[in-house]
Amino acid sequence: MVDPYGGRLVDRQVSDPERERRDAERGDLPTVTPAIDQLYDAEKIGIGAYSPLDGFMGSAAIASVLTTGRLPNGLPWSIPIHFPVPPDPALQGLGPGDAVGLVDPQDRLVGVLHIEEKFPVDRAAFARGAYGTDDPKHPNVADLFAAGDMAWAGKVDLLRRLVPPWDRAELTPAETRADFARRGWKRVAAYQCRNPPHTAHEYIQRLTLEREDIDGLFIHPVVGRLKKGDYRPEVILEAYDALVKNYYPETRVALSPLTITMRYGGPKAALFLAIVRRNYGCGSYIVGRDQAGVGKYYDPYACHRIFDEFDIGVQPLRYDESFFCRHCGWMASRKTCSHPDSEHGATSQTRIREALASGTPLPADILRPEVAAILGRPGGEVTN
Ligand SMILES: [Zn+2]
The missing domain is CATH 3.10.400.10 (Sulfate adenylyltransferase)
Structure with missing residues (x-):
């Protein structure tokens, strides 16, 4: 490790x-x-x-x-x-x-x-x-x-740990390291997130789990100070529980919240978040498109390049944007699909949020039904 x-x-x-x-x-x-x-x-x-x-x-x-x-x-x-x-x-x-x-x-x-x-x-x-x-x-x-x-x-x-407003322990670096060791994991990939999972997230988690150099995946959602429109941490964690329990081999995936204030610093924030995950025992770190970005402040792939500029002893697992291709009938990316944009469904939180706001059915092409059932319950988002 x-x-x-x-x-x-x-x-x-x-x-x-x-x-x-x-x-x-x-x-x-x-x-x-x-x-x-x-x-x-x-x-x-x-x-x-x-x-x-x-x-x-x-x-x-x-x-x-x-x-x-x-x-x-x-x-x-x-x-x-x-x-x-x-x-x-x-x-x-x-x-x-x-x-x-x-x-x-x-x-x-x-x-x-x-x-x-x-x-x-x-x-x-x-x-x-x-x-x-x-x-x-x-x-x-x-x-x-x-x-x-x-x-x-x-x-x-x-002197003592903070009390989270939800019923779930937040593991310390010493505790995740002990957990990974008990599972026999040597090379663990960390997955940074701050939203419930849709299939684009799941796609790169599965690609990571397919790698022969990765023993386990540590899903580590940042659930810090909440602002209007954020999902409640309980919802994010419950949604991930549903994904892990219903779809992933439990021997290969671990989950714990991380209470820090999200730094939306684009590349520099991505590097910081990877350094933190190294302390939790993760030698690999998944970096999607525009990680830790906000608005249009950052080049969406600057968060990939910064890992070439600074060696933090963590292997970056860099992934392009993924989407659901109607023609392929699967999740795909520009590396795996030749079809035009018109065939690609947006796999964005925006679509999910719009459906929640308007009371229309949640998009079944990008949400597992178990996750959709959790997101569809009232009170899942912070409203003030
Ligand atoms: Zn395609």
Whole structure:
């Protein structure tokens, strides 16, 4: 199995006695409930999903990532992980040497940030370096500007995991690695997604499972902060459960959610998402067309090329756009089908969303009936 990024899985989770001590001393600590994005990041740092990061980045690391695409030690890294100072006036005086407790929306102390640096963030430069644009209409650029222009850097101690609003455990990198080892998988391909599966997704998952160099497929949906029109995580996970249970050999496919805020950074986000999956034990990574893209900000195949520019020790499995060809009667791509566009059904979420919105039957040519039954239930999408 591929080793963790940087050679060692970071583990910033504290021991049980340490947690009890920190809980008892909570009253002595300034605390904050940061944006959920930062709580997700703090948890991922704590469980090693962002190895070799053991804390939030400082000014030198961010500058290095933005200008060279690498951490100061030379390891490729494409998206800065930073902690904007929250607006609470009581916290503005905190700086190097101070510690701040990170509290979740359920008022549980989940982590402690040991502040090593307080520094200004050039948000426009950050946006251009990470997302290739400073257009405030870009969702992550909008988030950057909505947060403050000062940041704290420092190591994170994780006291406890976040509580997901759905009834399913989110496996840690150590847990997925143990699971893959138990199954005897050596080479695992990660599948990044943020929507329920339709047959174009299934097609490239099957192509991957057919490869003789792949032992298992790890489906790892990103289910972070929700915005209007997103599918609810429960729906995405249940739909994937239905696909795995009804169609795939269960000995070859694993599934777990990943709670992080989606970075729509096109190629740089694709590279970041692949680095994270290496920490979960995946030495191969599926990259479709326009992965992690949004709007028209990115060349749809730039997410393929960036893997030639930076070697992150992960094998990219690059796939072209696939579609249902009426003439072939199968899923196909430009590599396997000679028929004109007029024969190709769009396999887009847009078609599914339009059918859901208008109450017309879901497109049976691109959805398994078990998946369609789950998507067709009311309340599957976030409406406000
Ligand atoms: Zn065809």
